[in-house]
Amino acid sequence: MATAEPPASPASWKELLADRIDPDLGREIDIFETQLELRKQGKIEERLFAETRLRRGAYGQRYDNGQRHDGLVSQSLAFPDVPTKGPHTMWDAPGMQRIKIPLGRLTAAQLETLAEVAEDYSDGILHVTTRQDFQLHFVHIDDTPDLMRRLAAAGITTREACGNTVRNVTACPYVGVCTDESFDVTPYAHALTYFLLGHPDTQDFGRKFKVAFSGCADHACGLVHMHDLGYVARSRTGRDGTLERGFAVYLGGGLGSLPHQAKLVDDFMAEGEALPFAQALARVFARLGEKKNRGRARLKFLVEKLGFDELVRLVREERAKLPADARWTTFLDDLAKHEERPLKPGSTLGIGTFPAGFAAWSATNVRPQRQLGYSVVTITLPLGDLTAAQARALADIARRHCGDTIRTTVDQNIVLRWVPDAEAPAVYEALRDAGLASPGANTITDVTACPGTDTCKLGISSSRGLSSVLSEHLAKRELDPSVRRLQVKASGCFNACGQHHIADIGLLGVARKVGNHRVPHFQIVLGGETTRNAGAYGLAIGAVPSKRIPEAVDRITDLYARSKRPDETFQAFVQRIGKLKVKQLLEDLTVVGSHELESDLYSDWGDPREYTTGDMGVGECAGEVVPFVQFGLAASEREVFEAQMLLDAGQPSAAARRAFGAMLTAAQSLARTQNQDVSDEADVIVAEFRKHFHDTGLFHDPFAGDKFAQSLFRAHEASYDDVAPDVAHRQIEEASLFIDAAHACYTKMDTA
Amino acid sequence: MRAPTRIQVKLFASPATDVPSRAVIPVFHRWIQTHAIDELLIDVTDYGHVPRGPGVLLIGHESDYGYDLGEGRAGLLYTRKRGGSDDLGERIHDATRRALRAAHLLESDGSLAPLRFDTRELLFRFPDRLHAPNDAATFEALRASLGSTCDRIWSGAAHTLSREGDPRAPLTVVARTETAMALDALVRRATG
Numbered sequence: 049m050a051t052a053e054p055p056a057s058p059a060s061w062k063e064l065l066a067d068r069i070d071p072d073l074g075r076e077i078d079i080f081e082t083q084l085e086l087r088k089q090g091k092i093e094e095r096l097f098a099e100t101r102l103r104r105g106a107y108g109q110r111y112d113n114g115q116r117h118d119g120l121v122s123q124s125l126a127f128p129d130v131p132t133k134g135p136h137t138m139w140d141a142p143g144m145q146r147i148k149i150p151l152g153r154l155t156a157a158q159l160e161t162l163a164e165v166a167e168d169y170s171d172g173i174l175h176v177t178t179r180q181d182f183q184l185h186f187v188h189i190d191d192t193p194d195l196m197r198r199l200a201a202a203g204i205t206t207r208e209a210c211g212n213t214v215r216n217v218t219a220c221p222y223v224g225v226c227t228d229e230s231f232d233v234t235p236y237a238h239a240l241t242y243f244l245l246g247h248p249d250t251q252d253f254g255r256k257f258k259v260a261f262s263g264c265a266d267h268a269c270g271l272v273h274m275h276d277l278g279y280v281a282r283s284r285t286g287r288d289g290t291l292e293r294g295f296a297v298y299l300g301g302g303l304g305s306l307p308h309q310a311k312l313v314d315d316f317m318a319e320g321e322a323l324p325f326a327q328a329l330a331r332v333f334a335r336l337g338e339k340k341n342r343g344r345a346r347l348k349f350l351v352e353k354l355g356f357d358e359l360v361r362l363v364r365e366e367r368a369k370l371p372a373d374a375r376w377t378t379f380l381d382d383l384a385k386h387e388e389r390p391l392k393p394g395s396t397l398g399i400g401t402f403p404a405g406f407a408a409w410s411a412t413n414v415r416p417q418r419q420l421g422y423s424v425v426t427i428t429l430p431l432g433d434l435t436a437a438q439a440r441a442l443a444d445i446a447r448r449h450c451g452d453t454i455r456t457t458v459d460q461n462i463v464l465r466w467v468p469d470a471e472a473p474a475v476y477e478a479l480r481d482a483g484l485a486s487p488g489a490n491t492i493t494d495v496t497a498c499p500g501t502d503t504c505k506l507g508i509s510s511s512r513g514l515s516s517v518l519s520e521h522l523a524k525r526e527l528d529p530s531v532r533r534l535q536v537k538a539s540g541c542f543n544a545c546g547q548h549h550i551a552d553i554g555l556l557g558v559a560r561k562v563g564n565h566r567v568p569h570f571q572i573v574l575g576g577e578t579t580r581n582a583g584a585y586g587l588a589i590g591a592v593p594s595k596r597i598p599e600a601v602d603r604i605t606d607l608y609a610r611s612k613r614p615d616e617t618f619q620a621f622v623q624r625i626g627k628l629k630v631k632q633l634l635e636d637l638t639v640v641g642s643h644e645l646e647s648d649l650y651s652d653w654g655d656p657r658e659y660t661t662g663d664m665g666v667g668e669c670a671g672e673v674v675p676f677v678q679f680g681l682a683a684s685e686r687e688v689f690e691a692q693m694l695l696d697a698g699q700p701s702a703a704a705r706r707a708f709g710a711m712l713t714a715a716q717s718l719a720r721t722q723n724q725d726v727s728d729e730a731d732v733i734v735a736e737f738r739k740h741f742h743d744t745g746l747f748h749d750p751f752a753g754d755k756f757a758q759s760l761f762r763a764h765e766a767s768y769d770d771v772a773p774d775v776a777h778r779q780i781e782e783a784s785l786f787i788d789a790a791h792a793c794y795t796k797m798d799t800a
Numbered sequence: 801m802r803a804p805t806r807i808q809v810k811l812f813a814s815p816a817t818d819v820p821s822r823a824v825i826p827v828f829h830r831w832i833q834t835h836a837i838d839e840l841l842i843d844v845t846d847y848g849h850v851p852r853g854p855g856v857l858l859i860g861h862e863s864d865y866g867y868d869l870g871e872g873r874a875g876l877l878y879t880r881k882r883g884g885s886d887d888l889g890e891r892i893h894d895a896t897r898r899a900l901r902a903a904h905l906l907e908s909d910g911s912l913a914p915l916r917f918d919t920r921e922l923l924f925r926f927p928d929r930l931h932a933p934n935d936a937a938t939f940e941a942l943r944a945s946l947g948s949t950c951d952r953i954w955s956g957a958a959h960t961l962s963r964e965g966d967p968r969a970p971l972t973v974v975a976r977t978e979t980a981m982a983l984d985a986l987v988r989r990a991t992g
């Protein structure tokens with residue numbers, strides 16, 4: 049046997065890839081590597097370093113403060129003694145690397161590179177997020193510069209994937225091939241992405257800023273209304289008879305703990321104005337947006353503070369002052385550059401014998417394109433995950449059947465576009481061989497979930513654990529077609545990364561105290577919709593223990609299948625029968641037996657440890673708790689539900705007043721633990737709550753600070769005459785969160 | 801050659817004795833609680849929903865332990881991520897020793913009966929494309945160290961080493977012997 053020469057001493061990735069990386073990007077990564085070194089030597093302050101790494105997409109992960117409850121005791125994780133990579137963040141603790149994929153657009157080669165870095169630096173899993181990004185988990189900070197270089201060599205950046213920056217610009221995955229769209233927004237979204245990336249006007253935000261594009265107004269994919277800035281493609285005939293392109297532009301939307309719908313700025317903004325308008329808005333947001341209180345720093349709060357019209361006036365004024373920039377419009381000269389060209393001619397799927405399982409898969413996962421003879425194929429990824437080997441298989445399939453037309457979706461799936469119809473069976477077989485041919489894309493079994501307690505520092509409940517079980521459970525059931533079409537989305541906490549507000553059935557992770565123990569729960573959120581670009585947000589109707597959520601979902605969907613009218617949507621059905629009926633249907637599921645009798649409820653899905661919220665890093669607390677607190681909190685939950693009933697009945701003023709009443713009840717029940725003589729007077733309750741809970745920091749949330757207490761103070765000062773429905777809706781949402789925060793505070797007090 | 805930073809060693813479960821990956825979750829949690837392994841262990845993560853995926857992973861600081869479903873065959877997958885010796889032979893041997901010890905711990909856990917590992921086959925993978933590119937030269941450079949570890953744990957029994965898998969994947973070498981041996985004997989030889 050011939051013996052090969054031993055490989056020469058290896059170069060670094062920096063040397064190996066030097067001529068394949070854009071020099072500017074390469075320099076940025078070199079600077080980041082130096083910053084790592086300086087931080088290790090203690091020459092950069094930890095907060096500054098934390099924001100620096102966040103702006104390069106390197107994020108913290110659960111337990112990175114070096115503490116973890118193992119189910120019996122809280123253990124210190126003895127990481128080596130080196131400087132932190134941020135406040136309370138151990139250098140050696142595994143972290144998450146977010147990778148920006150503008151519009152979710154990928155080539156086969158890029159997918160292969162992602163697979164390589166997942167294997168060499170992570171756990172071999174690529175995770176697609178609800179913003180069309182990828183995330184790698186369990187990455188060591190020391191590995192990130194090389195990881196970034198390898199991505200940069202493939203044309204991918206992680207810059208501004210996290211931090212107070214313009215996050216990944218998203219767009220419908222069907223743009224350019226959709227039957228509904230006005231025109232393909234790809235070149236516009238691409239131009240805006242790279243115009244704003246690293247732009248000096250986007251470097252001084254108090255919080256993140258999210259932008260989305262949609263090809264049409266009515267369908268789901270762009271989710272424009274939940275974004276800080278959203279563009280919906282519009283065409284019209286100009287005075288000279290030619291077709292003009294532009295956008296309906298929206299601003300001020302967002303989910304998170306206090307969701308807001310974006311409002312229309314302009315129903316036809318000329319295409320050449322899209323970029324300068326974004327720049328002007330960025331300047332105003334950077335200048336006037338909140339910087340100290342993170343909980344009120346998103347653009348939606350600036351809208352609230354200044355008023356929508358005033359904000360728009362300021363942005364227009366800013367726009368008029370902007371020095372002209374050629375990049376605003378140069379891309380318009382070459383829109384065709386972004387047009388995808390099919391790899392193969394279109395074709396027709398004939399009649400014949402197809403592989404087993406093809407029919408069911410193609411019914412949900414194949415969607416015809418506007419261009420005759422082609423389809424978009426959706427690859428359903430369980431919880432957004434695929435292995436490196438699957439990513440390579442997918443790259444092969446793309447190369448063989450459709451070329452570089454891969455896109456990630458906000459539903460945590462991947463699509464292949466421009467698949468010739470006749471090749472769909474072959475694509476199915478290849479996907480099946482790779483374990484990627486699950487049917488049910490965008491149906492009830494295709495559950496969306498944020499990372500939750502699996503890896504997120506802020507997670508309260510296991511959204512992934514639940515979603516995995518729920519999806520398997522629903523896949524085994526014979527479901528009515530109307531139920532099959534529903535969407536379920538789960539978030540592990542009120543930050544709403546799982547986008548639960550816009551699902552037919554949204555699930556929001558919360559904790560409840562039962563006896564001396566905590567029980568993971570999910571609030572069931574009804575009334576949301578992804579259609580009309582996330583046209584409505586749902587509200588919570590009550591919390592059910594996590595382990596009983598599959599049963600709760602069965603009951604709700606069975607009722608819908610049994611009692612809906614022909615063609616009645618789920619939202620219309622819930623509205624007609626009333627949320628009270630749904631709540632009553634679940635009433636027995638909310639009763640939690642003792643730890644001895646129902647111990648299973650006291651642990652979370654996929655995690656046999658006794659459930660705790662201690663891993664979130666709960667702060668100090670004090671006080672004696674008397675049992676009536678729980679009664680008070682239960683009463684407040686009932687009141688907030690009644691507020692929803694009033695809103696549904698068309699009485700927004702009464703609804704808002706009742707929601708405020710619910711907050712008062714919760715505040716009073718806590719205040720009485722400190723002063724038993726607190727009266728029923730709103731002024732007295734608020735004053736006592738402020739003194740004992742706000743001013744002492746006892747009510748502060750580790751992440752949101754005094755945000756929830758402030759919502760009580762605002763509600764106290766508000767007028768309840770002539771309240772608009774959207775204001776009442778928000779008041780109910782705030783009341784619901786305030787009550788959840790009261791539960792958390794009570795738990796803290798009891799633990800102390 | 802310089803030792804690859806990342807080294808993986810997998811022992812496959814014997815056919816018909818493999819267990820659902822989720823059965824391993826409580827076992828890995830117990831390893832953390834009881835410090836069953838003398839390493840910094842951090843958390844357990846469940847990828848049981850991913851076909852042919854990592855199954856269940858026990859994440860550590862220097863190493864990960866997984867009940868892995870890759871290759872369509874369940875098995876114990878050990879991953880050395882950082883730390884340890886820079887010497888190629890020692891690094892491979894240490895990874896093998898830790899993999900065997902973890903497999904033995906799983907076999908001994910009553911909750912996982914009838915789980916048994918097939919001791920006639922070991923998969924070595926090197927997810928470090930800088931120091932171990934997936935090519936013939938690297939395979940040849942690794943051959944002696946891999947052979948020496950196999951000689952030791954299989955007590956000199958005849959074996960083969962073959963480079964397998966997708967050339968785009970990390971370099972993967974499968975070692976096979978005809979002779980069946982008890983897992984605890986392999987652990988003893990690897991440790992002794």
Ligand code: SF4
Nearest residue numbers: 498504507540541545
């Ligand atoms: S919703 Fe909460 S738990 Fe889920 S990823 Fe966002 S912050 Fe983490």
